[in-house]
Amino acid sequence: MNNLDRPYTPQNSEYRFDSFSKDSVLLNKKKGHLPAMGWNSWNAFGSGNTEELSKVMADRLIELGLDKLGYQYIVLDDGCYKPVRIDGRVSNEEIKFPSGFRALSDYIHSKGLKFGMYNDVGTNLCAGAEVGTCLHEDVDAQKYVEWGVDFIKVDNCYYPWDNATFSNEANARFVYAPNIKSVRVEGDSFKEEYKAVNGLLYGKGAECKDDHVTGIGTLDGTGPEHSPLGALSSELRFNINVPRSGEYDVYVTYATAEVPGIGCWLQLATGTGDDTVYFYDDPLKATQDSLTFTESEAIKVSFKEGDNLLRLMNHRRQENTLCSYAKLLEAFNKADPDHDVILSICEWGKTQPHIWGRKVGDSWRTLNDITFWVGSDGDPGKAKWQDDYTPSITSQYNKAVIMDEFAGLDKGWNDPDMLTIGMNDLSLDMCKTHMIMWCMMNAPLMLGLDLRRVQKGDELYKIIANKGFIDLNQDALGIQAKRVYCSLAENEPDKEYIRDINRLDILAKPLSDNSAAVSFINVSNEHKSTVTSIDAKTIVKYIGDKMPDKAAFLNAEQYKVIDLWTGNESINSTGKFETASLDPADSVCIKVIPI
Amino acid sequence: MTDFVKREEFILLLSRNCKELKDLKPDEIFDSGLKALWLESEDLIFRDKFLERRNAARIVHEFLRRVLKEPDEDDISGAKTLKDLYDCHVCTAHIAQVYSKGIMGEKKKNVFGLTDHVYKTEAAKIVDRVYKKENREER
Numbered sequence: 001m002n003n004l005d006r007p008y009t010p011q012n013s014e015y016r017f018d019s020f021s022k023d024s025v026l027l028n029k030k031k032g033h034l035p036a037m038g039w040n041s042w043n044a045f046g047s048g049n050t051e052e053l054s055k056v057m058a059d060r061l062i063e064l065g066l067d068k069l070g071y072q073y074i075v076l077d078d079g080c081y082k083p084v085r086i087d088g089r090v091s092n093e094e095i096k097f098p099s100g101f102r103a104l105s106d107y108i109h110s111k112g113l114k115f116g117m118y119n120d121v122g123t124n125l126c127a128g129a130e131v132g133t134c135l136h137e138d139v140d141a142q143k144y145v146e147w148g149v150d151f152i153k154v155d156n157c158y159y160p161w162d163n164a165t166f167s168n169e170a171n172a173r174f175v176y177a178p179n180i181k182s183v184r185v186e187g188d189s190f191k192e193e194y195k196a197v198n199g200l201l202y203g204k205g206a207e208c209k210d211d212h213v214t215g216i217g218t219l220d221g222t223g224p225e226h227s228p229l230g231a232l233s234s235e236l237r238f239n240i241n242v243p244r245s246g247e248y249d250v251y252v253t254y255a256t257a258e259v260p261g262i263g264c265w266l267q268l269a270t271g272t273g274d275d276t277v278y279f280y281d282d283p284l285k286a287t288q289d290s291l292t293f294t295e296s297e298a299i300k301v302s303f304k305e306g307d308n309l310l311r312l313m314n315h316r317r318q319e320n321t322l323c324s325y326a327k328l329l330e331a332f333n334k335a336d337p338d339h340d341v342i343l344s345i346c347e348w349g350k351t352q353p354h355i356w357g358r359k360v361g362d363s364w365r366t367l368n369d370i371t372f373w374v375g376s377d378g379d380p381g382k383a384k385w386q387d388d389y390t391p392s393i394t395s396q397y398n399k400a401v402i403m404d405e406f407a408g409l410d411k412g413w414n415d416p417d418m419l420t421i422g423m424n425d426l427s428l429d430m431c432k433t434h435m436i437m438w439c440m441m442n443a444p445l446m447l448g449l450d451l452r453r454v455q456k457g458d459e460l461y462k463i464i465a466n467k468g469f470i471d472l473n474q475d476a477l478g479i480q481a482k483r484v485y486c487s488l489a490e491n492e493p494d495k496e497y498i499r500d501i502n503r504l505d506i507l508a509k510p511l512s513d514n515s516a517a518v519s520f521i522n523v524s525n526e527h528k529s530t531v532t533s534i535d536a537k538t539i540v541k542y543i544g545d546k547m548p549d550k551a552a553f554l555n556a557e558q559y560k561v562i563d564l565w566t567g568n569e570s571i572n573s574t575g576k577f578e579t580a581s582l583d584p585a586d587s588v589c590i591k592v593i594p595i
Numbered sequence: 596m597t598d599f600v601k602r603e604e605f606i607l608l609l610s611r612n613c614k615e616l617k618d619l620k621p622d623e624i625f626d627s628g629l630k631a632l633w634l635e636s637e638d639l640i641f642r643d644k645f646l647e648r649r650n651a652a653r654i655v656h657e658f659l660r661r662v663l664k665e666p667d668e669d670d671i672s673g674a675k676t677l678k679d680l681y682d683c684h685v686c687t688a689h690i691a692q693v694y695s696k697g698i699m700g701e702k703k704k705n706v707f708g709l710t711d712h713v714y715k716t717e718a719a720k721i722v723d724r725v726y727k728k729e730n731r732e733e734r
Contacts, residue, residue: 083635084640129637368681369684372691
């Protein structure tokens with residue numbers, strides 16, 4: 001029986017940090033879905049979405065023919081539920097959604113579209129309604145199946161086992177290890193003390209401070225500060241050499257707190273990967289403060305004769321969140337064993353979900369929101385091209401563009417949040433480039449504008465309904481583009497996390513017909529007159545291994561080049577593709593076909 | 596006894612100076628607010644609970660734009676000094692607006708105080724600033 005005082009226990013090693021590098025999925029999660037496409041209510045209407053507006057959006061999707069291009073989900077975001085459970089169940093807000101969700105679902109399905117909803121792995125939704133799925137997974141999943149839900153976006157507010165948004169900051173106690181000063185190992189005439197500052201700090205985030213080690217845990221990825229690549233969590237490791245195999249007593253000298261960086265929860269294990277054995281995974285008794293150290297009770301640990309790797313860590317930030325999403329998936333499996341509900345993980349990159357999200361989900365948000373200035377009926381809201389924090393197209397792009405190795409048909413998709421095309425303060429060039437970026441990166445394409453503002457053939461329509469761009473996103477090969485050139489990269493354009501937008505990027509994406517999509521992107525707000533080019537050899541160097549026939553691409557005598565925006569076609573015999581100049585935030589996207 | 600204001604008290608205080616709402620009974624004000632979307636169902640269900648600052652920001656901002664038709668501030672850069680601005684997700688825009696308009700300030704230095712309760716005296720000051728622009732703080 002779970003309660004809010006203790007996170008879900010990882011059911012087996014597949015829920016553990018050491019399994020994150022494997023390709024395995026949990027609970028038979030179905031894979032092979034291309035990025036989801038549709039309309040989500042949040043950016044357009046915020047909490048002010050209604051049944052009437054949702055129906056109108058479904059109608060408009062059809063009238064505009066967007067369904068024929070692949071947009072199929074109508075997703076109700078936050079603000080649609082009654083704010084408390086009735087008899088333990090979630091239900092519709094009766095003024096905004098008077099006919100109930102089953103009726104709306106039927107309406108949407110009758111149009112040939114699919115129905116999406118929203119909830120949260122915490123106790124409440126972000127807007128405050130006390131109907132989060134935490135500890136209610138089974139009954140909620142049952143309801144969603146009854147309502148015919150095809151897609152669910154699941155947020156992370158009020159999460160009880162991490163210091164997430166609207167959670168108690170003291171929940172950090174679950175997800176960081178205590179400060180550690182030393183480890184003492186005793187057994188069978190063996191006795192040795194190991195100072196923490198002499199141990200090996202493995203990964204990123206932990207540091208020595210005076211006489212102890214602090215900051216053992218997982219970096220918070222909600223904001224744009226950290227690169228998504230490389231180590232994102234830390235451990236304190238020791239080599240323990242014992243004379244004989246057997247059971248030893250391990251005592252840890254520690255001090256606890258309940259703040260980001262210092263917690264109470266310790267994981268103690270030996271070995272790595274499949275050889276990992278856990279001997280402790282629990283909170284330690286709280287100390288007076290984070291600098292008043294005490295020694296733990298004996299932790300029984302089995303060592304083998306000779307060298308042993310002893311790990312002191314706390315990977316619970318990732319494991320807790322994974323377990324919560326898994327709990328929901330498990331509940332869907334129970335409610336309908338044949339379901340294929342798309343699970344959109346929306347914990348804003350906090351726990352680095354690109355590392356574990358594929359196990360249970362179809363996509364995972366990579367950062368906090370792309371805009372906080374959402375619209376309402378009659379007001380399109382605002383979005384930005386650039387911002388120091390996450391609410392901008394380039395903030396989201398800068399991170400997701402180097403995350404291609406985490407995405408794929410057998411994994412799922414990096415989600416740099418919903419499209420902001422059509423919101424105020426964005427130029428048409430920005431909107432076009434936004435669309436190209438998202439399509440190249442295989443991001444889910446969730447429209448976030450009031451579709452009554454779009455008319456067939458108008459400027460916005462040409463962007464969101466560009467079949468050439470959409471075909472890149474939905475290409476059967478399912479490969480996210482790689483950044484193959486960046487004017488500010490020092491050595492590795494595909495791996496360097498670059499937040500300065502005064503630059504030009506080139507992305508390349510292999511396609512199932514053995515062609516490649518190439519995008520030249522002026523990320524800056526300024527006109528760039530520089531000639532930017534890329535040759536077939538460089539393209540193959542970066543993405544050749546993912547092409548169906550890289551030799552055929554590389555050795556082609558000529559290439560047919562299609563500009564996916566203008567539709568212009570040309571023949572290229574040099575194998576070098578270039579663009580002469582680009583307006584602020586503009587881009588050129590071409591399809592290169594070997595002939 | 597605490598001096599915190601309850602949601603209902605605040606909503607009625609806010610409505611009292613509005614000519615379309617001033618003669619309505621409390622339940623009629625809630626009914627009208629829910630239909631006009633400047634109130635949420637939780638405001639009705641939790642009408643007897645103390646008001647949190649983030650909810651005050653939401654109610655005030657929605658009231659300004661949906662009832663009083665006051666346009667949003669374009670420049671909300673001053674609100675970026677609030678360290679908890681982006682922690683709010685759904686209420687970030689509301690906080691940015693009421694802060695930039697000089698209606699609600701920070702709870703302590705550079706912190707809005709999302710879940711802090713609103714004192715009755717503070718509530719009166721907020722409502723006063725909703726209607727009297729000259730009493731709003733300079734940003």
